[in-house]
Amino acid sequence: MRLNRTAIMVLTAASMAFAAPGVRAQVKPTEAKDAKDIDMKGSGNGKVVEEIVARVNNEIITFSEYQKSESELHEEVRQDCQGCAQDRLNQLFEDRQKNLLRDQIDQSLLEQRAKDLGISVENDVIKRLDQVRQQNNFPSMEALQAAVEGQGMSWEDYKGNFRNQLLTQEVIRREVGSRVDIGHDDVKKYYDEHKQEFVRPEQVVLADIFLSTEGKTPDQVAVIQKKANDLLARLKKGDDFSELAKRNSEGPTAKDGGELGAFERGQLSKQLEDTVFALNKNQLTDVIQTKTGFEVLKVLEHFEAGLQPVEKVEPEIENRIYAERMAPILRNYLGELREESYVVVKPGYVDTAAVATNVGIKEVVPTPDAPDKKLSRKAKKATTSQ
Secondary structure (H helix, E strand, O other): OOOOOOOHHHHHHHHOOOOOOOOOOEOOOOOOOOOOOEOOOOOOOOOOOEOEEEEEOOEEEEHHHHHHHHHHHHHHHHHHOOOOOHHHHHHHHHHHHOOHHHHHHHHHHHHHHHHHOOOOOHHHHHHHHHHHHHHOOOOOHHHHHHHHHHOOOOHHHHHHHHHHHHHHHHHHHHHOHHHOOOOHHHHHHHHHHOHHHHEEOOEEEEEEEEEEOOOOOHHHHHHHHHHHHHHHHHHHOOOOHHHHHHHHOOOOOHHHOOEEEEEEOOOOOHHHHHHHOOOOOOOEOOOEEOOOEEEEEEEEEEEOOEEOOHHHHHHHHHHHHHHHHHHHHHHHHHHHHHHOOOEEEOOOOOOOOOOOOOOEOOOOOOOOOOOOHHHHHHHHHHHHHO
8 A cells, every 4th residue: 555655754753763963984894993092184193083982884983973963962852842841851861862872873874775775865955955945045055055154064064964864764765664564454443443533623734835025125025926826826737735835935834845734713813714614625725915925825634523534534544553663664674784784882882772793892902113113123134134
């Protein structure tokens, strides 16, 4: 059965969280130093420049990358638990931090698998960057690059993060998604066991394309209105709403294809409520002018009050079952990749998904050549010649 999923990101988020690492140095296991730390500049003087936390085949995860992921995790926890007490934030961080290195290793394995499969996502990277540019109202890609670099991030690293995420998603879609099989009997069984969850008031599920007019002159507003009308005309001709939203909408949900979620009566302004609740699934509003811009709304679904028929909620049930089944299947797949790979972790760090065939990085004290070594050889040669 073909699943009704709009993005593989949903599946990834439902099963595990991947940190987006920066660009890693390429070091072959046979060439890397079995020492506590590595001198990245190759000076050979034993000076600590960067610490290796883990090796994953030909790649390394450095301490600075690990620290960066920790910092990102702190921010994620604050975003997920806004208003929480500090004790609660600390507990959430500790719970998630246990799997931090595991997730970095998983990410590296998936990126390397993408290379093995010859997957290229360069066109998708460009599209994603252009979406970010439009959502932030930058006039050009150069302007976006300047803004990124102005925040202290390398432009190549910024693009690399998008590339790695897209590669990961594509590998999971190809190699793991096909292992999840959901039939109509599975959907019916889930529906029968959770009927109470599908008793709902009348609702509409909406998506929008929004064009802002804030701070614009009357002439500019007229141009924006024309653009909104042109987009509506394209939608009526059959253009994909989600794609147009990603490319043109200036609303906060543009990256999600404009999806706003479900609304009951009384949750929208009277003007919008009267308009959208009169529409059926897949119908569009006209261009609506608001105080801040112009928008076009699409009714993705219209639920009547009461127990929803199974046909109405089948895509939702498929997604729920998919997310439940995907987590263990994905972990098994990642375990297979680990068994086929060379993964070593430095003592003091924990890989919670380690397999028996992988060992820790051994710490060896560097032993530089003695300064009189060459002289000793010369002296030995001289002695022999005599």
